[in-house]
Amino acid sequence: MRRLAQRTEAVVSLSAIEHNVRRIREIVGSGVEIMAVLKGDGYGHGEKGIYSTLKKCGIERYAVAVWEEGASLREAGCTEPVLLLGDTCDGQLENIIKYNLTPAIFSYDTAQKLNMLARWSGVVCPVHIKIDTGMSRIGFAADERSIELIQRINALENLEITGAFTHFARADEPDGESAKAQFEQYIRMLERLEDAGISIPCKHVANSPAILLRPETRLDAVRAGDILFGLCPIDEDDWAKADFRQVMHWYTYVVMVKEVPAGTEVGYGGTFVTQRPTKIATVPVGFADGYSRALSNKGKVKINGELAPVIGRVCMDQFMVDVTDIGEVKRGDTVALLDDDLSVLWMADLLGKNVDEIVCGISKRVPRIYEE
Numbered sequence: 001m002r003r004l005a006q007r008t009e010a011v012v013s014l015s016a017i018e019h020n021v022r023r024i025r026e027i028v029g030s031g032v033e034i035m036a037v038l039k040g041d042g043y044g045h046g047e048k049g050i051y052s053t054l055k056k057c058g059i060e061r062y063a064v065a066v067w068e069e070g071a072s073l074r075e076a077g078c079t080e081p082v083l084l085l086g087d088t089c090d091g092q093l094e095n096i097i098k099y100n101l102t103p104a105i106f107s108y109d110t111a112q113k114l115n116m117l118a119r120w121s122g123v124v125c126p127v128h129i130k131i132d133t134g135m136s137r138i139g140f141a142a143d144e145r146s147i148e149l150i151q152r153i154n155a156l157e158n159l160e161i162t163g164a165f166t167h168f169a170r171a172d173e174p175d176g177e178s179a180k181a182q183f184e185q186y187i188r189m190l191e192r193l194e195d196a197g198i199s200i201p202c203k204h205v206a207n208s209p210a211i212l213l214r215p216e217t218r219l220d221a222v223r224a225g226d227i228l229f230g231l232c233p234i235d236e237d238d239w240a241k242a243d244f245r246q247v248m249h250w251y252t253y254v255v256m257v258k259e260v261p262a263g264t265e266v267g268y269g270g271t272f273v274t275q276r277p278t279k280i281a282t283v284p285v286g287f288a289d290g291y292s293r294a295l296s297n298k299g300k301v302k303i304n305g306e307l308a309p310v311i312g313r314v315c316m317d318q319f320m321v322d323v324t325d326i327g328e329v330k331r332g333d334t335v336a337l338l339d340d341d342l343s344v345l346w347m348a349d350l351l352g353k354n355v356d357e358i359v360c361g362i363s364k365r366v367p368r369i370y371e372e
Contacts, residue, residue, distance in 0.1 A: 001304065001305065001333075001334045001336075002251055002334050002336075004240075004251055004252070004253050004332060004334060006367060007252065007253075007284050008122070008165070008250070008251065008252040008284070008285050008289060008366050009250070009251050009252075009286075009366070009369045010044075010045075010248055010249075010250045010362055010367065010369065011248065011249045011250070011251065011369045011371055012049060012050065012188065012247055012248055012369065012370050012371070013044065013245070013248075013249070013371060013372075014046050014050065014053045014246050014370055014371065014372050015372050016159075016230060016245040016246065016247045017050060017053050017054065017057070017247055018053060018056075018057055018172045018246060019228075019244075019245050020227060020228055020229070020230055020244050020247070021034065021054070021057040021058075021059065021228070022057075023227075023242070023243055023244055023301065024211065024222070024224050024227060027211060027212065028211060028218050028222050029218075032218050032219070032220065032221060032222055033060040033061055033202075033220060033221040033222075034060060034061070034202065034221070034222060034224055035059075035061040035062065035063050035083065035084075035221045035222065035223045035224065036054050036059045036062050036063070036224055037062075037063045037064075037207075037223050037224060037225035037228070038050075038062055038063065038064050038069065039063065039064050039065035039066075039069060039071065039085060039086075039225070040065065040157060040356070040360045041072075041239065041360075042229075042244065043163075043226075043228075043229050043231065043356060043359050043360060044248070044359035044360040044361070044362050045229060045247060045248055045359065045368065046095070046368040046370075047064070047072060047073055047076070047077070048073075048076040049370045050074060051073060051076045051077065051078055051366075052076075052077075052368070054308040055077075055078075055080075055372075057160045059080070060080060060081075060221075061080055061081050061082075061083065061221060062078060062080055062081070062082045062083070063082070063084075063085050063223055064083070064084060064085065064159055065084070065085050065086040065090060066083060066084065066086055066088070067084060067088050067095045067099065067101060068094060068301045069285055070082045070084055070099055070101040071095065071098075071099045071101075074099045080086075081102055081126070082099075082100075082102060082106055083101075083102045083103075083104065083128055083161075083163075084101055084102065084103045085104055086104070086138070087104075087138060087183055088103060090110070090148060093110070093113055093114055093117055094117055094302075096114065096117075096125065096226055097114075097117050097118055097121050097123060097125060099356065101128055102118060102125075102126045102128055102162065102163075103125075103128070104127075104128055104129075104130040104165075104208070105127045105128065105129055105130065105137070105153060105159075106129075106130040106138045106140050106357050107149075108149045108152055108153060109322060111127070111146045111152075111153040111156060111159060111332070112156070112168065114159060115156040115157070116158075117234075118158035118159065119158045120156070123158070123207060124157075124158050124159065124160050125158060125159050125160070126159075126160050126161075126162040126163075126218070127159050127161055127162065127193070128154075128161070128162060128164060128165055128202070129150055129153070129161060129163070129164040129165075129200075130161035130164075130166070131146075131165070131166045131186060131189050132166065132329075133181075133185040133186050133189075134167045134168075134169050134181065134182045134185070135166075135168075135169045135181075136169075136243075137167070137328070139166065139299070140186070142185050142186070142189040146189075146352055147192055147193065147196055149178040150193060150196075150198060151196055151198065151274045153225065154197075154198050154210050155262060160268055161198065161199075161200065162201050162202055163201060163202035163203065163204065163220075164190060164193070164200045164202075164203060165203070165204045165205055165223075166182060166185075166186045166203075166205050167181070167207065168182055168183075168206075168207055168209070168217075169311055170272065171209040171210040171213065171214060171217075171282075172205075172209035172213070172234050172235075174235065174304060175212065176214060178261070179210060179213075179214055179217070180311060182205075183205060183214070183216070183217050183343055186205055190203060201220075202220045202221055203219040203220045203221075204217060204219055204220060204221040204222065204223060205217050206218050206219070206222040206223065207222075207223050207225065207232040207233075208224060208225050208226040208227040208228075208231075208233040209225060209226075209234050210222075211224060212227065212233070212234055212238075213234060213241060214280070219361070226355065226356065227242075227244055228247075229246075229247045229248070229359065230244045230245045230246040230247050230344075231246070231344060231345075231355040231356065231359065232345045232355055233355075236345065239345075244338060246338075246343055246344060247340045248338065248344070248362075249336065249338055249340075249358055250283060250336070250337040250338040250339075250362065250366070251334055251335065251336055251337065252283055252285045252334075252335045252337060253283075253331075253332055253333060253334055253335055254281045254282070254283065254303065254329060254330065254331055254332060254333040254335060255283065255284050255318070255331060256279075256281070256282045256331060257279060257280070257281050257323065257329050257330060257331065258280050258282075259278070259279050259280075260274060260277070260279065260280060261274070261277055262274050262275060262276050262277055262278075265272055265276070265310035266280065266311050267296075267311070267312025267313045267319075267320060268313045268315065269313070271283050271296065271297060271299055271312055271313055271315060272311040272312040274311075275323075276324070278322055278324050279322070279323045279326075279328055279329065280321070280322065280323070281303065281308065281315055281320065281321050281323045281333075282312070282318055282319075282320050283301065283318060283320070283321060283335050284317065284318055285318070285319065285337065285366075286315045286316045286317040286318050286319055287314055287315070288305055288316045288317055288363060288365070289314055289317075289363050289365060289366050290338055290361040290362035290363045291314060291319065291337060292314065292351060292361070293313065293314045294309055294314075294351050295311075295319075295320075295347075295350070295351070296310065296312065296313040296314045297311060297312065298350065299314075299347075299350065300338060300342060301321055301335050301337055301342070302327060302335070302336040302339060302341065302342055303307065303321070303324050303326055303329055303333055303334070303335050303336075304327070304328075304333060305336050306325075306326045306327075307342075308321040308322055308323050308326055309321060309322050310344050319336075338358075344358045344359060
């Protein structure tokens with residue numbers, strides 16, 4: 001069992017990332033670029049800490065949600081194209097130019113403002129056109145009016161359309177009908193843009209589930225998010241066969257062990273009452289660290305290779321587990337909160353959440369430790 005030098009550690013396996021990149025390349029083939037999606041600070045793994053590994057793996061493109069994440073990548077030494085998947089407010093558009101980022105454009109008004117800023121800076125700003133084919137989020141509608149607007153954007157002297165993309169709403173569904181309809185709508189829109197004289201160098205639509213399930217959607221590039229970090233985006237049985245590795249494990253330690261008699265209330269509100277003489281171990285992690293309060297009287301941890309149930313309410317900074325049946329447990333023993341057995345997928349299923357919520361919810365006060 002791992003020995004800790006501090007209160008808690010989220011350990012990020014760089015070798016697991018390398019393995020996952022190799023698996024993605026095996027799946028998509030050599031003619032398709034991989035765009036590593038690092039939104040949410042690399043899905044909670046820390047984009048700065050993993051960038052050099054991704055570069056070593058030959059990743060050609062990156063995508064983030066907001067300009068601040070793009071700036072952080074640039075500060076980490078990233079020179080490759082960085083796509084902003086979300087919006088940048090008007091008052092911060094200059095940061096797109098400053099950090100040489102590629103924004104998703106879905107309105108002529110924003111394009112006009114960005115063009116003006118690019119002209120003042122003496123640069124040509126690359127942009128990707130976002131097309132809404134069924135997510136009902138941001139994006140140009142796939143209609144004639146949008147063709148006219150994109151033509152006007154294409155005519156702006158200090159913007160260059162270098163790509164166009166859409167986002168699947170239901171790519172993980174086995175029948176694939178929704179994704180097929182969206183993909184066909186996207187392709188028709190691109191054909192109409194080509195007919196209007198607008199060439200799209202980089203066409204991309206496949207997200208993690210589509211990479212695994214929809215080979216026809218692997219165009220010029222694919223956007224790998226969940227699968228890059230070994231997070232399940234599809235049916236669990238199919239995922240088990242896909243040979244991806246969970247990248248993050250999370251550890252802490254035992255603070256104190258005490259024995260209490262039957263009938264003892266544990267934690268806030270006395271929501272757990274011991275039914276027998278019980279050994280309780282206190283753990284110095286809580287919901288302020290991202291260990292969900294919903295795990296109260298429900299979660300499990302691993303101590304000395306054995307499982308111990310969470311008892312009582314998870315506090316902001318601590319929680320308690322029952323170690324009566326584990327044998328000798330003492331202060332300093334390592335506690336696994338997430339590992340290969342207590343996986344991110346296991347915790348997500350237990351809480352009825354998405355896997356991304358689990359890793360993104362691990363707070364900044366939990367140090368990320370990068371290991372081969």
